[in-house]
Amino acid sequence: CGACGYETCREHAVAIHKGLAECEMCLPYTIDKLNEAVAELEESHKELASTQEALMQSERLASMGQLAAGIAHEVNNPLGVVLMYAHLMLDGLEEDCQQKEDARMIVEQADRCKKIVAGLLHFARQNKVLREPTDLADLLEKAVRAVVKPRNITLAVNHNLANPAADLDANQILQVLTNIISNAYAAMPDGGTLTITTSDTDDAVTIAVSDTGTGISQDHRKKIFEPFFTTKQIGRGTGLGLAVSYGIVKMHHGQITVDSNDNADAGPTGTTFTIQLPRKEEG
The missing domain is CATH 1.20.5 (Single alpha-helices involved in coiled-coils or other helix-helix interfaces)
Structure with missing residues (x-):
């Protein structure tokens, strides 16, 4: 030039x-x-x-954790009393008694409240990771067995692991996997395919959970890991599952991401959650 x-x-x-x-x-x-x-x-x-987004999310989770702990402790004791007397009432009524069904409803809803409070407490207490050598393939098999698969859904598990061993808190990661698998089933009310794929490197293990469901809108994707955010009907979800899962993965110094398409015109709908965890605790 x-x-x-x-x-x-x-x-x-x-x-x-x-x-x-x-x-x-x-x-x-x-x-x-x-x-x-x-x-x-x-x-x-x-x-x-x-x-920056991860930092903001961590700050939100910390604030919500403190609030959740306070609420859960205040509610837990009176709820325990309600639950105990509700069970006593249910056991004391004859099967053909008119009030039997009302008492059963009280017990069911009180039990649901107990689960919500337990979720709040668990969310607030996420501060320890008890790592131990874990076989990722075995852990995933436990997670799959723990969630009832609807008959109209096909499940495919693909392991691409050179080494399935990783130092993880098995109970916590099991909770993450069962929550994501359960959400995936719920996203396919008309049936579909759930594909779970594992892979690894020398330093990390990765789990991808993909469904062919309705997908998640762009607006909802921004809030998906926020506490108490849920797209489920009232009474069907607490909005704590993914927030707790996010916290568990972060405590493992890992990453959890979501990729989704809810527009059929843009291609097949569905959602993929990808979890990447370090194989060893970072020094």
Whole structure:
């Protein structure tokens, strides 16, 4: 192009070799370098935005954890009394008694409240990870068995593990997996396919849970890990499952991400949750 002052690139290259010119004098070279710098800045900006969002989410979870602990402790004692007397009432009524069904409803709803309170307490107490050598394939098998599969859903499990062993808190990760699998089944009321895939590197293990359900809208994806956010009908969910799962994965110094499509015109609908966990505790 002649911008460097030499008639040809060959002459410029010879001059650079002799120390008479510099690479930066070449306009195409400079443009390429600028493009590389712009690309690096863009990638850095994306990483910064992701880190900022993770930090904000952690702060929200910490605040909600303190609030949840206070509420749960205040509610737990009177709820225990209600539950005890409800069971006594139910056991004391004859099977054909008119009030039997009313008492049964009280017991069912009180039990549900107890589960919500237990979830709140568990959410608030997420501060310890008891790592132990765990076979990821065996753990996943337990998770699959723990959730009842609807008859109209096909399950496929694909293991691509060179080494299934990882130091994890097995009970906590089991809770994460059962929660995500349960949500995936709920997202396919008309049937579909649930595919669970494992893979690994020397330093990490990855679990991807994919369903062919209705998908999650863009607006809901931004709130999916927030405490008490749920798209389920009233009485069908507490909105704590994914928030607790997020906290557990973060305590393992891992990552949990969601990719979803709810627009059939844009391609097959469905959702994939990907969990990546370090194989060993970070020093």
